[in-house]
Amino acid sequence: MKQTKASFYLKITSLFIISLSTLNSAKTEFSLGLENIPDEFIEKIKHARIGLITNQTGKDQSGNRNIDILRAKHLNLTAILVPEHGLDGTIPAGQEVLNTVDKKTGIPIVSLYKEETRGKDITKDILKDLDVLIFDIQDSGTRHYTYVSTMFDTLKAAGKFGISYIILDRPNPLGHLMEGPLVDATLHSFVSIAPIPLRHAMTIGELGWFFNKHLIEKQAKLHVIKMNGYNRTYGLKDTPFTMLSPNIASLKSCHGYSFLGLLSAMNPVDVGLTTDQAFQIILLPERISLSKAQWKELRRILKKYDIQSAPYKRYHSKNKETYTGLKLKISNINNVHSFMLSLDIMDFFKKAQLQCSFAPIFDKLTGTKAVRLYLQGTMNRKILTHKINTNLKAFLTKVKPLLMYDPIPQPVFMS
Numbered sequence: 001m002k003q004t005k006a007s008f009y010l011k012i013t014s015l016f017i018i019s020l021s022t023l024n025s026a027k028t029e030f031s032l033g034l035e036n037i038p039d040e041f042i043e044k045i046k047h048a049r050i051g052l053i054t055n056q057t058g059k060d061q062s063g064n065r066n067i068d069i070l071r072a073k074h075l076n077l078t079a080i081l082v083p084e085h086g087l088d089g090t091i092p093a094g095q096e097v098l099n100t101v102d103k104k105t106g107i108p109i110v111s112l113y114k115e116e117t118r119g120k121d122i123t124k125d126i127l128k129d130l131d132v133l134i135f136d137i138q139d140s141g142t143r144h145y146t147y148v149s150t151m152f153d154t155l156k157a158a159g160k161f162g163i164s165y166i167i168l169d170r171p172n173p174l175g176h177l178m179e180g181p182l183v184d185a186t187l188h189s190f191v192s193i194a195p196i197p198l199r200h201a202m203t204i205g206e207l208g209w210f211f212n213k214h215l216i217e218k219q220a221k222l223h224v225i226k227m228n229g230y231n232r233t234y235g236l237k238d239t240p241f242t243m244l245s246p247n248i249a250s251l252k253s254c255h256g257y258s259f260l261g262l263l264s265a266m267n268p269v270d271v272g273l274t275t276d277q278a279f280q281i282i283l284l285p286e287r288i289s290l291s292k293a294q295w296k297e298l299r300r301i302l303k304k305y306d307i308q309s310a311p312y313k314r315y316h317s318k319n320k321e322t323y324t325g326l327k328l329k330i331s332n333i334n335n336v337h338s339f340m341l342s343l344d345i346m347d348f349f350k351k352a353q354l355q356c357s358f359a360p361i362f363d364k365l366t367g368t369k370a371v372r373l374y375l376q377g378t379m380n381r382k383i384l385t386h387k388i389n390t391n392l393k394a395f396l397t398k399v400k401p402l403l404m405y406d407p408i409p410q411p412v413f414m415s
Contacts, residue, residue: 033168141174283325
């Protein structure tokens with residue numbers, strides 16, 4: 001007998017009040033949400049029409065695709081919905097992703113990163129014939145990475161159209177530090193989708209709870225499959241790293257992106273985009289390069305944040321000139337205060353009288369005009385500090401009841 005959507009909701013509602021910590025208490029080793037789905041849960045959704053929101057990061061610790069894992073559990077994957085960079089993560093940043101088909105399974109691939117969908121409300125037509133959405137994508141830990149935005153938009157649509165939403169939780173690769181500005185109401189965009197800190201210290205599942213409770217008008221029927229054995233300070237620890245995107249192909253680049261992402265929107269600073277050193281270098285055109293003493297000072301600033309550096313040079317084929325500067329080595333991301341380091345580097349360039357221009361996206365990446373105004377000398381440092389610290393403290397207080405893992409994020413306040 002064909003199951004109605006209403007009866008399906010009744011069958012799975014009970015699972016939404018089951019404590020997964022109780023279900024998983026017998027397990028001691030670390031496991032991803034994907035590896036931690038209770039059999040009882042699978043049984044309840046096995047007849048649902050499922051849309052899986054994922055990409056190349058949706059794998060277990062042995063490298064098996066979530067698509068194949070869920071199908072092996074006899075779940076009915078009706079569609080695969082993909083974010084920026086596509087299912088395999090190789091499409092360049094900002095480039096439209098087209099609809100296609102998964103070659104292995106023949107399941108339709110629906111793009112969530114096209115002109116008509118990017119940064120816009122997701123229409124009912126995209127989610128037609130679906131009872132459940134499952135989200136399983138590795139986040140970068142930084143707010144302006146668009147996988148968070150895709151989760152926000154699909155969760156919002158799930159609430160609007162009465163579709164159940166399941167998040168398979170994954171680690172935050174940046175550990176337990178929470179810092180940086182929140183997003184001002186006037187700067188909401190696809191790279192600043194919600195008022196959360198620049199480095200948010202939360203898992204994608206915790207963000208889902210926050211979005212659903214505080215930011216989405218019509219809440220979705222949300223359920224998060226927790227990780228087991230996860231400690232917030234671990235980052236990815238021993239979990240294998242899968243390329244997030246062409247410019248974040250390694251954990252080194254992911255860590256560097258946490259503070260160099262902002263500098264990528266400042267000209268003429270080069271952080272190695274489109275190279276295998278993306279977000280691992282800080283370079284300037286040789287024609288306007290700093291003195292040896294100035295580069296030494298920048299190395300001292302980096303060392304203060306437990307980052308080692310060495311001279312580095314490359315030929316910029318697009319600009320047809322040589323760039324010189326530093327290659328960075330981050331030993332422990334938990335020792336790096338990403339936003340403060342970004343600000344210190346920008347302050348250093350300002351004192352060195354480097355003529356920098358800000359790309360239009362800079363304010364959206366930071367989430368506020370205040371940082372640019374401070375660097376341009378039209379906002380007092382004390383005002384900037386008060387704004388950021390006040391908002392950060394209020395956010396942490398608001399989100400604490402929704403956190404699922406220890407320890408509580410450690411806020412890094414400006415001084």
